[in-house]
Structure formats: C-alpha cells, structure tokens
Amino acid sequence: MTASSSPVAVVTGGARGIGLAVAQWFLTHGHRVALWDADAVTLRATEAALDDPSRVLAIHCDVSQPAQVTDATEQTESYFGRIDALVNNAGVAVFKPIGQTSFEEWQTVLGTNLNGPFLCTQAIAPVMLKTGGGSVVNIASISGLRASTLRVAYGTSKAALIHLTKQQATELGTVGIRVNAVAPGPVDTEMAKLVHSAAIRADYHDVIPLERYGTVQEIANAVGFLCSAAASYVNGQVLAVDGGFDAAGVGLPTLRKTAVQ
Ligand code: NDP
Numbered sequence: 001m002t003a004s005s006s007p008v009a010v011v012t013g014g015a016r017g018i019g020l021a022v023a024q025w026f027l028t029h030g031h032r033v034a035l036w037d038a039d040a041v042t043l044r045a046t047e048a049a050l051d052d053p054s055r056v057l058a059i060h061c062d063v064s065q066p067a068q069v070t071d072a073t074e075q076t077e078s079y080f081g082r083i084d085a086l087v088n089n090a091g092v093a094v095f096k097p098i099g100q101t102s103f104e105e106w107q108t109v110l111g112t113n114l115n116g117p118f119l120c121t122q123a124i125a126p127v128m129l130k131t132g133g134g135s136v137v138n139i140a141s142i143s144g145l146r147a148s149t150l151r152v153a154y155g156t157s158k159a160a161l162i163h164l165t166k167q168q169a170t171e172l173g174t175v176g177i178r179v180n181a182v183a184p185g186p187v188d189t190e191m192a193k194l195v196h197s198a199a200i201r202a203d204y205h206d207v208i209p210l211e212r213y214g215t216v217q218e219i220a221n222a223v224g225f226l227c228s229a230a231a232s233y234v235n236g237q238v239l240a241v242d243g244g245f246d247a248a249g250v251g252l253p254t255l256r257k258t259a260v261q
Helices: 017-028 040-050 066-080 103-130 152-175 190-195 198-207 216-227 253-259
Strands: 008-012 032-037 056-060 085-088 134-139 177-184 238-241
Touching: 008 017, 008 066, 008 103, 017 032, 017 040, 017 085, 017 216, 032 040, 032 066, 040 056, 056 066, 066 103, 085 103, 085 216, 103 134, 103 152, 103 177, 134 152, 134 216, 152 177, 177 216, 216 238
Parallel strands: 008 032, 008 085, 032 056, 085 134, 134 177, 177 238
Antiparallel strands: none
C-alpha cells in the first residue's frame, strides 16, 4: 500500500495520554493519523516529537463546537484524501458531589464527552462512506458501566456515550461503518493524576482483580483491534479494558483475599 492510499485515523484528544498511545498504535500499523486536540501547546509539542508530516496532521479543535468539528473534518479530508477510522477519545472529568456540581460543569462534561462523539461521528461518517466505510471507537469508561460517588456528570456522560455507541452501530452498520466502545478502567494519565488521590489509588488496587492500573498501550491495543479487520464482525459492543473491575461486581476485597488463600 502506498503512503497516499494507506488508511487514515482521526484521534480526538490525541495530543497526550490514551489518545497519543492510540495514535502511535495506528502509526505503527501503517496508518496516517490526524490528531485533533483542544490543548494547542501540547498538540504542537506532540506533532514536533512525532516529526512525520507526511503521516501526521495536528489540528487544534474543540470537539464540543460544531463549526470547529466541520472545519477539522474538511482539513483532514483535504490533507489525506480519506478517513477510515475515528477514535472519539477527547474527554474531561469533573469529580464532585451532586450538590457541588454546577450546571456549567455538567454542560462542559456532557459537551466534550457526549456531544463531541456525536458531532465528530456525524461529520466524519460521510467521508468514510466515500471509500466504502470504516470504524469508530468511542472511549467510554468503567464509570459508564458502574455508578460511583462524585461522578454524576462524568459517569452519566460515559453511560450515555455507551448508548450512543449502540445507536450509531445500529444505524451506521447498515452502510458499512462499525461503531464500538472501549471502557477503560483507571489508567495513569494527566487526567488520572488530576482526580485520583493516593487513597483512590489504593482503593482501585483493592477492587481490581489484576490489582493495578492499566497502561495507555493496553487501551490502545484494544482500540486498534476494534478498528482492524480482525474485528470485522464486531459492531455495537462495549469492551471493558479494566483488569476485571466490571466483572468483579460485589468483589469485596476481604472476600477476594479469602478466596486465594
Ligand atoms: P488526558 O486528560 O490525559 O488527555 C485528554 C486530551 O483531550 C487532552 O489533551 C485534552 O486537552 C483533550 N481534550 C479535552 N477536551 C477536549 C475537547 N473538547 N476537544 C478536543 N480535545 C479535548 O485524558 P486521558 O488520556 O486520561 O483520557 C482519554 C479518554 O479516556 C477520555 O475520554 C477519558 O474520559 C477516558 N478514560 C480515562 C481513564 C483514565 O483513568 N485516565 C479511565 C477511563 C476512561 P485539555 O488539556 O485542553 O483538556
């Protein structure tokens, strides 16, 4: 496959963290990549570090803003000529009690975590169809599968994103675009550093059967699989990449420690 016909992936929030690892997975597997991110400084630093202008396009874009998404889609199509994969990864977290979560914070979280994937998928699907279809992966969270304190906005946005995934898979599957979600457990990124205290970290070690955080590469591997031909019949699914956290259910640490003795 020549460089100009090689597949193209758009990764939102691709300047750092999980999004950057996903972008690196695509580059390693022969794709060209467009990184869309709202953090201009980090985005430019990442673009410079990747140092591959023929295969990497960095676009400053806030995915919660319809006009910016339209513009980024046009720029990406014009630069690369096609789009085959979209990873809706950009996300923000506000962890606060219900009574202290302002309406503005609620709207900010829903704006990026839910409106963003709606807008980006709506804008990019017609471009994917010009070359026969594609694959979308929405980055949800274990917080979209299990409720928890302090996550009224974040958890609700991710649960809604999981349902949006199924809506999109149902409608877009008929025209050749598969849509799936990955629900990561805790991963040590800038976002986690912001909201995970030492006590929260210890709690996660207690309740996750693998007794550790995931790595950005482990999340990227799952995303890459879902975008690959190996997952050609997988559509509308939610893959928890969480060390068994979701499966554990009533996985009380005391009971678990007893079980292995
Ligand atoms: P990071 O905060 O490290 O990176 C997210 C990137 O997305 C940042 O560069 C951020 O820029 C950018 N971004 C935020 N809002 C927007 C927006 N509206 N438009 C475009 N870019 C935006 O996060 P992670 O890598 O940790 O998280 C990636 C995804 O994984 C998120 O959806 C998150 O909810 C999900 N996730 C993460 C987990 C974890 O433990 N880390 C666990 C479960 C899910 P800026 O600095 O401007 O905000």
